[in-house]
Amino acid sequence: MRLSDVDLEVGETYTSDGLQSAFDRGLTGRGIEICYDSDDRRYLRLFARGDGPYADSLSGDEFTYVGEGQSGDQELKAGNRYLAEAKTAPLPIFFFYKPTNADAWEYRGPVEVLDYERVRRGGRRVFEFTLTYHTKDRVDQSSHASDISPPRRAETTRSRVIRDTQMSTQLKEEYRCECQVCGDVRQQSPGDKYAEAHHIRPLGSPHDGPDARSNLIVVCPNHHADFDYGMLSVDPDTGRIAHAYDNAVDGTTLNTRQDHEIDTEHLRYHNHEIADF
Structure with missing residues (x-):
C-alpha cells in the first residue's frame, strides 16, 4: 500500500x-x-x-x-x-x-x-x-457527534525527508524479504513478498540519521513496529537481539549478510535514545 x-x-x-x-x-x-x-x-x-x-x-x-x-x-x-x-x-x-x-x-x-x-x-x-x-473538507455537524467542531480552513506548508527507495528496495531483494530479526517472509499478495526497511537511527530532526545502507535493516511489519516502540534492541558488538516480551527472538542473533555492514554507532544510538526496557 x-x-x-x-x-x-x-x-x-x-x-x-x-x-x-x-x-x-x-x-x-x-x-x-x-x-x-x-x-x-x-x-x-x-x-x-x-x-x-x-x-x-x-x-x-x-x-x-x-x-x-x-x-x-x-x-x-x-x-x-x-x-x-x-x-x-x-x-x-x-x-x-x-x-x-x-x-x-x-x-x-x-x-x-x-x-x-x-x-x-x-x-x-x-x-x-x-x-x-488541515483538510478543506468539513464534518457536517447535523449528522455527526457534536463534540468536534468543523475544521478551519488553512494553508500549510509540509516537508518530509526524501528517502532513497531504490536502496531500500535493493536491500530487501538481497534478503529475499526475510526479516533479519525473525526470518519471517510476509506476503503482500499470493505472488508478492513484502518487507519493510527500518532506519536504525531515525531520519529527520532530532535524530538526523543518514539514509544509508549502514543505517538500514530489513524487517517484517511487526518487528518494525517493535523497533519504533523501543521494544527491541540489538547489541552493537555481538548482534544479540533483546526483546521486551517476545521470547521467540529474545537472545537470538540478528541475521546480517557479509556484504551488509551495519554501523554500530547507529545501534548504540537506538539502544540509548529509543529502546524502552
Whole structure:
C-alpha cells in the first residue's frame, strides 16, 4: 500500500476490517500507531474513543489529544515521541474517533501537530498534544457527534525527508524479504513478498540519521513496529537481539549478510535514545 493510494472520506465510518483493507494493516490497539507504506514512508494513525481513558478534549478548530500510556507518568517515547516530532517534521497523520457505544471508527480527517506540553493530570504527568485539521473538507455537524467542531480552513506548508527507495528496495531483494530479526517472509499478495526497511537511527530532526545502507535493516511489519516502540534492541558488538516480551527472538542473533555492514554507532544510538526496557 502506498500513501497516495489511501482513499478515505471524512465522516465515513470504518470497521477493523475496513481499516485493514484501506491501509493493508490491522489495528494494534494503541492510540498512536506508527505505520509505514510500501515505499517505507512513515505515517501515523491516531485513535480516540468517547469512552476512552484519557478524556481527550475534541472540540474546537484546535483540539487536545492526550498521549499514550495509561499508568504512571507518560514518557516521550514510542508513539508520543513520533507525534511530538511531527510538530517540526510533519508527516501524514490520520485521525479516527469512535463515539461511545459505536461499533466503528469515524474518520475525522488528516491532522497536524501545532504544539505539545507535559502537564499534570490526575496525579500523574501526561502529554497533551494540540492538533488541528488541515483538510478543506468539513464534518457536517447535523449528522455527526457534536463534540468536534468543523475544521478551519488553512494553508500549510509540509516537508518530509526524501528517502532513497531504490536502496531500500535493493536491500530487501538481497534478503529475499526475510526479516533479519525473525526470518519471517510476509506476503503482500499470493505472488508478492513484502518487507519493510527500518532506519536504525531515525531520519529527520532530532535524530538526523543518514539514509544509508549502514543505517538500514530489513524487517517484517511487526518487528518494525517493535523497533519504533523501543521494544527491541540489538547489541552493537555481538548482534544479540533483546526483546521486551517476545521470547521467540529474545537472545537470538540478528541475521546480517557479509556484504551488509551495519554501523554500530547507529545501534548504540537506538539502544540509548529509543529502546524502552
